[in-house]
Amino acid sequence: MPSKVYVSTNKVLCKKCEKPINLKNTLCFGLVKNEVHSCGYEKKKTGCLSLTTEGIVVALSIAIILSGVIVVVFFTSWVNLVIDHELVLKDGGQAFGWWSKPPVVPMIKVYVYNVTNADEFLNNGSKPILDELGPYVYVEKWEKKNIKFNDNGTVTFQQEKIYMFDESLSVGSEDDVVVVPNIPMLSATSQSKHAARFLRLAMASIMDILKIKPFVEVSVGQLLWGYEDPLLKLAKDVVPKEQKLPYEEFGLMYNKNGTSQDVVTMFTGGNDITKYGLIDNFNGHSKLPHYKTDKCNSLAGSDGSIFPPHMTKNTTIHVYDKDLCRILPLVYEKDVVASNDIPAYRFTPPKNVFDSPEDNPENDCFCPQGPPCAPSGFFNVSLCQYDSPVLLSFPHFYLADDKYRTAVEGISPPEPEKHKFYIDVQPLMGTAMSAKARVQINLAVSQVVDIKQVATFPDIIFPIMWFEEGLDSLPEEMTSLMKLANTVPPIAKTALSIGLFVVGAILLAIAVWRLVRGANRLSSLHLAPGHVGKSNGKDVPMSNVRN
Secondary structure, X not given: OOOOOOXXXXXXXXOOOOOEEEOOOEEEEEEEEEEEOOOOOEEEEEEEEEHHHHHXXXXXXXXXXXXXXXXXXXXXXXXXXXXXXXXXXOOOOHHHHXXXXXXXXXXXXXXXXXXXXXXXXXXXXXXXXXXEEEEEEEEEEEEEEEEEEOOOOEEEEEEEEEEEEOHHHOOOOOOOEEEEEOHHHHHHHHHHHHOOHXXXXXXXXXXXXXXXXXXXXXXXXXXXXXXXOHHHHHHHHHOOHHHOOOOOEEOOOOOOOEEXXXXXXXXXXXXXXXXXXXXXXXXXXXXXXXXXXXXXXXXXXXOOOEOOOOOOOOOXXXXXXXXXXXEEEEEEXXXXXXXXXXXXEEEEOOOOOOOOOOOOHHHHHHOOOOOOOOOOOOEEOHHHOOOOOEEEXXXXXXXXXXXXXXXXXOOOOOOHHHHOOXXXXXXXXXXXXXXXXXXXXXXXXXXXXXXXXXXXXXXEEEEEEEEEEEEOOOOHHHHHHHHHHHHHHHHHHHHHHHHHHHHHHHHHHHHHHHHHHHHHHHHOOOOOOOEEEEEOOEEEEHHHOOO
């Protein structure tokens, strides 16, 4: 048994010489130690721990617990700051490398509506019979050219797209022959409908001399990449210079295989991450010149590959393409699992995106020359196509009135999963994981009785072809890093916060336990206030203690 020790708040008396031993605010917890006093008396006493040490432990445990709270509250924001920093397009950065020369294999699949009864349609008024041929598949190679960083947080570039025909993935050859409406001719005749009658008669004579017919027989390759058209060639010779078309060949993708002449400036995200990937100006113009309002003339859309990060299900993203003649809004549809099991959001155009102003008044600004405006389900791009009456829709007239599909034979009912437009985006980083841009090209033909070649051609929206451009997945080198960025931070946040809470709680519990135990030992000594203990059976007042 250890010898009796006299304990007060500050001092202990030696049992032999009754001189005070200053233990400096100690609490004793029963750990036995030997102590030799100046008088030579060896006394065993309980081991003691300083109140200052206990305070440090308590403060440390509280600090650790508060750190856990801070991690819970701010960890996501810290991760977002790191992601934002890495996403910024800067020379030498990983994101810049993927953006400027994407390590992906996009493809475009083309489906042509081959007219099988052109003569019966023109001569007998029969319903057009179409045979959908496709896909004709082209593998694409993308690269940004002539890249220049600007001082205002933007980058200027030109887009290069190389198309390479892949016969192994196609139903046939580029040389397959198809019969399709003569778009240059029918565009000219439709535009002449409201011109003076003598001009229409003159046009009929010219077409008769040049043997121009309402339907042409061309190869798939010619339809896409261009063939010499006599009407365009004539127009180049006789039309005033300021009104001339920039080419004398016609093709639905004419002059698109190679580096585009269009100069695009977009935001890098360096100054404002909320504008990351959005177009600042196109060919030096900050907005389109076609429509009634700034909203409809806006160019604030992405090229479809990158978007501002930190999306939610309430986010509306926008895509701009010159051939669309506008920015296209896309809204959240559903959660999907993309490449490498990475969760993503699927965005699709709202179902009323191509509605007429009668059905959707917000689209009134897209009809500057109307009424009449394009019917619901179609978008008039004539302002971007030299006034050719070209209407865009989704394939198989998806989201349009079924009467337009049944005006011809050979087009099956639309299937949303096969014919809708969508982009799957990783919401944290705003990266497109997969995409299917599906668009159908139609010609709005007007009957013109004074031009004999088309006198029997009824008013009709005639489908020409539809295409699907996009990619199915991203390569492993991209998705592996994206998966780490998507999965590690939540795990790290949970583990770190729980770990801090547990460590802090354990330390706090130990400190409290030792304090309580020490307090209980003090209370067992029954010391009177102002006394240090007993000497020779009598209480010794503190005032009698000599230092």
